[in-house]
Amino acid sequence: MVSQVAFSSPVAHFKLPSTVPLSCNLTGKNFARSFRLTYPKPPCAVSDILVSSGEEEGKVRIAETPPSPNFTNVSLLEPSSTDDIIEAESHLFVQTYARFPVVFVKGHGCKLYDVEGKEYLDMSAGIAVNALGHGNENWVKAVSEQASVLAHVSNLYHSEPQVKLAKRLVESCFADRVFFCNSGTEANEAAVKFARKYQRVKAKKGSELHDPATEFIAFTNSFHGRTMGALALTSKEKYRAPFEPVMAGVQFIEFGNLEAAQSVIQQGKTAAVFVEPVQGEGGIFRAMDSFLKGLRESCDEAGTLLVFDEVQCGLGRTGQLWAHEAYDVQPDMMTIAKPLAGGLPIGAVLVKEEVASTIEFGDHGSTFAGGPVVCHAALAVLDHIQKPGFLDRVAKNGQLLQSLLRAKLGSNPHVKAIRGIGLIVGIELDVSATPLVKSALKKGLLILTAGAGNIVRLVPPLIISEQEIRSGVDILCECISSLD
Numbered sequence: 001m002v003s004q005v006a007f008s009s010p011v012a013h014f015k016l017p018s019t020v021p022l023s024c025n026l027t028g029k030n031f032a033r034s035f036r037l038t039y040p041k042p043p044c045a046v047s048d049i050l051v052s053s054g055e056e057e058g059k060v061r062i063a064e065t066p067p068s069p070n071f072t073n074v075s076l077l078e079p080s081s082t083d084d085i086i087e088a089e090s091h092l093f094v095q096t097y098a099r100f101p102v103v104f105v106k107g108h109g110c111k112l113y114d115v116e117g118k119e120y121l122d123m124s125a126g127i128a129v130n131a132l133g134h135g136n137e138n139w140v141k142a143v144s145e146q147a148s149v150l151a152h153v154s155n156l157y158h159s160e161p162q163v164k165l166a167k168r169l170v171e172s173c174f175a176d177r178v179f180f181c182n183s184g185t186e187a188n189e190a191a192v193k194f195a196r197k198y199q200r201v202k203a204k205k206g207s208e209l210h211d212p213a214t215e216f217i218a219f220t221n222s223f224h225g226r227t228m229g230a231l232a233l234t235s236k237e238k239y240r241a242p243f244e245p246v247m248a249g250v251q252f253i254e255f256g257n258l259e260a261a262q263s264v265i266q267q268g269k270t271a272a273v274f275v276e277p278v279q280g281e282g283g284i285f286r287a288m289d290s291f292l293k294g295l296r297e298s299c300d301e302a303g304t305l306l307v308f309d310e311v312q313c314g315l316g317r318t319g320q321l322w323a324h325e326a327y328d329v330q331p332d333m334m335t336i337a338k339p340l341a342g343g344l345p346i347g348a349v350l351v352k353e354e355v356a357s358t359i360e361f362g363d364h365g366s367t368f369a370g371g372p373v374v375c376h377a378a379l380a381v382l383d384h385i386q387k388p389g390f391l392d393r394v395a396k397n398g399q400l401l402q403s404l405l406r407a408k409l410g411s412n413p414h415v416k417a418i419r420g421i422g423l424i425v426g427i428e429l430d431v432s433a434t435p436l437v438k439s440a441l442k443k444g445l446l447i448l449t450a451g452a453g454n455i456v457r458l459v460p461p462l463i464i465s466e467q468e469i470r471s472g473v474d475i476l477c478e479c480i481s482s483l484d
């Protein structure tokens, strides 16, 4: 009897080379890529597996009924080396990512370990995601406990963790209601739809019938995501051009130029203005107080919605729970994502009642959004971030990071500026930052770029210690000569 098993591991989708033998023994010795089959465990009654190439790629057939019917334990484990994985990635994946040649297998706190056991200090946090670092005990407990009880039910039904999370979020800010989704781009996509719907309902209600406002304003150096609506709001031409036409009706204004923004925000035309209080991907630029206040006033006058994108800068990164708290300006909607579930995919739009009340059943939705596991994980993240003193430490460590960078790198001729707030810090260079990033990686430090590639972006886990900040800056100093 032949049973067919599709493996759960990503490695299962490995494209079998034409040279792979059609039959190999259970220890996997004959596997061309030296994967190990962990179940059924040898020695056992099953002596052969058949590996088919061509149409049945990635599937393994077991030639006899295994001793236990429990197929869920079957997995392929631990490809033997970095090279194996990188080679597999190169022909298995749609090549959307220029990845660094490193394969991570585990993490703890601010440290990551690659497949060869080398340790890295993580000052990238999975692009500003791992707020609690890696393997935080309470987060792991929250995820595993919830996963063992209830993982998914869809939004056709109610579940408790999402209600608890929504309550925590609305209690923490201006918003009255929440819409959950699965990523930053989806949060912005939802905010675009909510803005259009709000304007449509408002136009219908008005005493004079007029067309609803449907257009949007975004800013230079903005990044709002990669789906067609969020992409349309993203300033970098390079991201948009290959996919034109993206959503029509977006005008880009120079970030910080209030006068220019005011001159284009128009009643009956501008549905919403999207702005990051602190731009991340664009190069770590903080909005001026007067800029956000002025936008708020103009939006109010024109009946335009003001949307803050705090996907990267929100949830404690600036040393305050929300980046906009530093400005005393409130938006009508705020989009959040990255760190919310501490490494699991989640996004959310926080919405004022006036906007939320225009949204009806069926207007928007998502199969996965707000699932019990991610919401329970997010509650663990909020528990940690909202502990007394935690955000003060983020602010203090951010100051330490900037002052060490200024003291140790400030006089380097390639360094044009060091800026940021809390633990979102940029080092602007007069050259590409890539050699520095590569050199740091070799020395065991993970950092990011931003802007036009000439800015080093540091967004470490919010739990980073003083000692780790000092080590990170020391490594940067050792590597800075790579720019010469």
Ligand SMILES: Cc1ncc(COP(=O)(O)O)c(C=O)c1O
Residues within 6 Å of the ligand: 127, 183, 184, 185, 186, 188, 223, 224, 225, 226, 276, 280, 281, 309, 310, 311, 312, 313, 337, 338
């Ligand atoms: C400010 C901002 N908005 C939106 C996004 C898109 O988020 P995601 O990659 O989760 O779709 C990002 C991602 O970097 C971001 O920094």
